[in-house]
Every structure is written in C-alpha cells, then in structure tokens.
C-alpha cells in the first residue's frame with residue numbers, strides 16, 4: 609500500500625518559508641526605502657555591490673537590472689557585434705545566445721559534456737578552429753556557462769581564449785555562490801554575469817543581476833553602459849548604453865538574502881547529497897565537476913530514453929512529486945537561432961534534452977520531502 613498518496617503535493621520551488629526567515633529584516637529595509645524614496649540605485653544598491661564583491665572575492669561588482677542585461681553589457685563593453693563569433697554551449701538558457709544575437713554577433717554553438725552538462729572543451733577547440741579557418745567570422749569571445757550551479761572548466765576555457773586571442777565572459781546566472789579550486793565564481797573570466805531572478809540560488813523579488821570584474825576600466829565602462837552610456841557628468845552621453853539599473857528594493861531583498869545565503873547553499877548541497885546517495889544506481893545522477901562546490905540551482909537526473917523520462921514524470925506527478933525539464937531543446941534547434949547555426953551536429957546537446965529531468969531542490973525543502981522524492985523516483989523507474 610502506498611502511504612504517500614494522502615500527502616499534499618511537494619512544490620517544485622517554494623520561496624515562502626525563506627521569505628519568513630528574512631521578513632523582519634526585510635520590512636525594516638523596505639520602510640527605510642519608502643521613507644527615503646530613493647527607488648533606483650539607492651544606498652542599498654551600493655551596499656549590495658560591496659557585499660557581493662566581498663562575498664566572491666572580486667574587485668568590482670556592478671549591480672544591474674537582470675542577468676540578461678549583465679551579459680549584454682559585458683559584450684557591449686568588448687564592442688562585440690556584426691562579423692564577430694561568440695562561442696557558447698548549445699545546452700543553456702536562451703539569454704546566453706540572445707545577447708550576442710541582439711548585438712548582431714553570431715552565436716557559435718558548442719556541445720556539452722554528457723555527465724556534468726558543462727561546455728565540452730574538446731568540441732570548443734574544434735569549433736574555434738572551424739570558425740577561424742572558415743574566414744567569415746572573427747572569433748571574439750567565449751561565453752562559458754556554469755550550468756545548473758556547477759562551474760564550467762574555467763582554466764581550460766581561459767587557456768583556449770588566450771591561445772586564440774579571445775575574451776571570456778562567465779554566464780554564472782545559475783551559479784553565484786559556486787566555487788572552483790577553492791575560489792568562488794566571479795573572478796574566473798574577464799567579466800562574470802549573474803542573475804537574481806527569483807528562482808536562482810540568490811534570488812530577488814523581481815528581476816536583477818550583477819557584473820563582476822577585476823579590471824578597473826571595464827568596471828567604469830559597465831557603470832556607464834548601465835546608465836545609457838553616461839560620462840562623468842550627468843546627461844553627458846559618451847557612448848550608446850542601455851537602461852540597466854537595479855531597483856533599490858531588489859537590492860534590499862538581496863542584502864537580506866545574503867545574510868542567509870551560506871546557510872541556504874549548505875541546505876542545497878545537503879539535499880543534492882541525499883539525492884545522490886539514494887538515486888545513484890537507479891538513474892544517472894549529475895557528475896560533480898572536480899575540485900568544485902556547486903550552488904545547486906538545479907538537480908537533474910538522466911534517464912535511459914525519452915520514453916522512460918516522460919513515464920517517470922507522469923508517475924512522479926501521481927505521487928505528488930513535480931519535476932521540470934531544463935532544457936527540452938538545444939538552442940541551435942530553436943527557431944530563433946536555427947538560421948544562425950552553421951549546421952554542425954552537436955550530438956550530446958541534441959540527445960540529452962530528451963532524457964533529462966530536474967527534481968525539486970530549494971533550501972527549505974525538508975529532508976522528509978527529499979526522501980519522498982527519492983521514494984517516488986525509485987518506485988517509478
């Protein structure tokens with residue numbers, strides 16, 4: 609007899625218990641903002657920039673309006689546009705490719721590793737050489753993505769960028785708080801972009817993002833681009849920028865969440881460990897990137913086939929366990945990008961979308977519910 613059927617369904621993501629943990633501190637900050645009426649780039653934003661930079665050991669942090677805008681500003685600062693090739697994994701969120709496309713550059717899609725889901729370094733090298741020898745596009749940037757919370761292989765990406773005279777941009781939208789070689793993400797690439805979309809490991813209560821860099825010149829360029837390309841004086845416009853500013857209220861939320869972020873990361877890691885230990889053998893669990901700590905934005909398992917994945921998702925749903933698919937289709941197969949793709953086959957990205965399934969993972973998911981997720985998976989595969 610299934611004793612679980614009477615239990616309420618588990619949420620895929622429930623932010624309410626976390627909100628309760630920060631509520632008193634947040635209300636105090638919100639009251640101060642309402643009193644001051646400094647709603648955009650107010651004092652909380654400056655405080656947030658300092659605390660985020662300290663958190664990840666970066667020299668500069670520039671808070672912006674979203675992760676997408678952070679990525680776009682990073683590319684704009686390099687003057688990347690028409691005729692330029694930007695290398696990025698085919699298996700990522702659309703925003704990574706979108707910013708290159710919006711600026712007129714050509715996204716060059718690269719395959720991923722089938723066990724860690726991170727950009728495949730051998731394929732990256734092959735794609736760079738292919739584009740360089742093709743002579744139509746100038747290889748300009750590698751946008752590594754730290755997918756699902758784990759870091760990409762930054763030493764290898766940076767070595768390739770140096771070899772081929774390119775810059776590196778870290779799309780750490782899912783992975784702020786993760787570390788590689790004992791260092792937090794934020795200093796791995798020339799520029800690091802992260803997102804504070806509510807569902808990310810460090811999420812605001814609306815859109816937000818940040819850029820990190822060690823380079824003084826880029827830092828002031830990012831600040832200028834964030835506010836319409838303004839110069840030293842207000843209303844002096846020295847370049848074409850954008851409205852990429854962060855709201856003060858979002859900064860207040862993030863400051864309160866930063867106070868509990870280490871604890872939340874530990875909770876996420878504990879649940880991932882629990883899933884690993886109970887599910888290994890029954891399904892393919894996500895391989896850990898060596899010498900790293902994941903921010904565990906997403907915990908995805910791999911099934912043998914698309915058929916078993918859909919059956920599993922349905923069976924889980926019956927048991928009150930939700931699941932999600934990141935991502936059903938690689939970017940080079942999406943209508944928005946298909947015409948920009950050079951036709952290269954990217955077999956891992958093309959296959960994994962049919963077999964991948966994400967399980968609930970958030971800091972306030974109880975161990976009892978995590979075990980319930982595992983029970984449901986184990987009785988369904």
Ligand SMILES: *Cc1c(COP(=O)(O)O)cnc(C)c1O
Pocket residue numbers: 674675676677700701703704753779781782802803804805815816817
């Ligand atoms: C969420 C996400 C983004 C975009 O961040 P927004 O804040 O939603 O604009 C970019 N890249 C990746 C990999 C993401 O997951």
